[in-house]
Amino acid sequence: MGVLVVAEHDNEVLQESTLNAVTAGLEINAEVSVLVAGQNCGGVVDSVGKVAGVSKVLSCEHELYEHQLAESLAGLIASIASDYTHILAAATSQGKNVLPRVAGLLDVAPISDITDIQSADTFVRPIYAGNAIATVQSEDTIKIVTIRPTTFDAAAADGGSAEIVSIDPHDDKQDLSQFMGQELTQSDRPELTSARIVVSGGRGMGSSENFQIIEALADKLNAAVGASRAAVDAGYVPNDYQVGQTGKVVAPDLYVAVGISGAIQHLAGMKDSKVIVAINKDEEAPIFQVADYGMVADLFDVVPKLTESL
């Protein structure tokens, strides 16, 4: 009995966060299997087979799983769950959508967004936007857990040679949910949650046009672009830029917060960054309490200057 990790992918590319989940799995048990469910996803199966530490890849190809809909995927995962002690996924929008549904099917209390593993049944997770840290113990036979990718290193993408087995789809041709379409944000920049540098803008940016100032700096630093909730709500940037308690959690080497006040909900998503820079014209802004380097200044003066001087 080992650990099952649910891979996240778009049938072509494996999400980096799955590698973090594999590491978490290996901390629990040396026997880690990864489920790749999808349609025409052979490339993903091959790349998971090469991930260091993975013993077995379960490949399940069927149109039911093409779009990773929770209703189909959860049924499949639940049908194989009894072979494992733990079912793990990254705490991404995908993992958060699917794993609790699996738990509901199995009558298990899931555990969300863990940042540390103390033993096979004891985990650490932030609560109250990271203002408190809880150590919790699961009393269920199967543990269903999502892991916070930024707190587990990525397993090496190469070096493994896992056994690959095909499994049958779970027989429920249900019509509960149908995929209709998606509007994905196109960007050549690094992915927000795994980027080494992140530059984020807040309400202080004032408009979506002004966000170009942030983008120019990000391009100079080869950084990802993030935002506060206020900037997303105001329509300056798409929803997937939101960093925070209820958005994405990032922990880059360098986080640059521009025109962001530093509400606890925002800090929850970035305060584990290695180095934090804050640029804000209000010297009382709470962001300065977590910033390694603070600059009290008008962003419209200093950010273009910074971009130019780099």
Added chain:
Amino acid sequence: MKILVPIKRVVDYNVKVRVKSDQTGVETANVKMSMNPFDEIAVEEAIRLQEAGTAEEIVIVSIGIKQCQETIRTALAMGADRGILVETEEEVQPLAVAKILKHLVEKESPQLVITGKQAIDDDNNQTGQLLAALLGWSQGTFASKLEFTDDRLKLTREVDGGLETVSLSLPSVVTTDLRLNEPRFVKLPNIMKAKKKQLDIIPMDSLGLDTTSRVKILKVEDPPQREAGIKVDSVEELIDKLKNEAKVI
């Protein structure tokens, strides 16, 4: 259709919580409590569906201590029709909440349950998905837009890459994200009116459900504190620090 909206009473989002010295949890005595913000969005969405003629009745449910009645009254003042408090002094975890909600769904037969995506105290983000699984219903999590077409629900979801649209069978469980709507402010006369609306109280123990906690909380601690750093006066100084001191660029 009838809509059921589960709401949780939580520490207000503006409060910076303090961990109790005995490490059993966070201080909630004399702390401002409010409706979970995502649940306000859920109530608002239900009311808009009622105003649009899609929904007939909105039933609010909260599970918790007797003070949750105040939170339910707030939802009634926003415009919901009636409330149910499942009263308990115990801590109720998402799986147990979902079991209680399933019981009420079977009694009330709503076509739609709208929950928040996440309660901002325990940050679990589980209850809606658990309930959908227990009921065998479709689930539309992290919703930013709802459109009813024929007998299905077209729902736009906020996902990590952007937006996704799905078509869901009804009945369904929907969980709200921040961009779904902006909740209305409660008007004073409506607070008076809400006092007269029906609010039933059911003791949790009377339901005969297994609501024991499966996740034991061993301890709750303060997070590591981050020290404030220094202020820099110029762009040159900032670049110098980042290059030579922090060595991150």
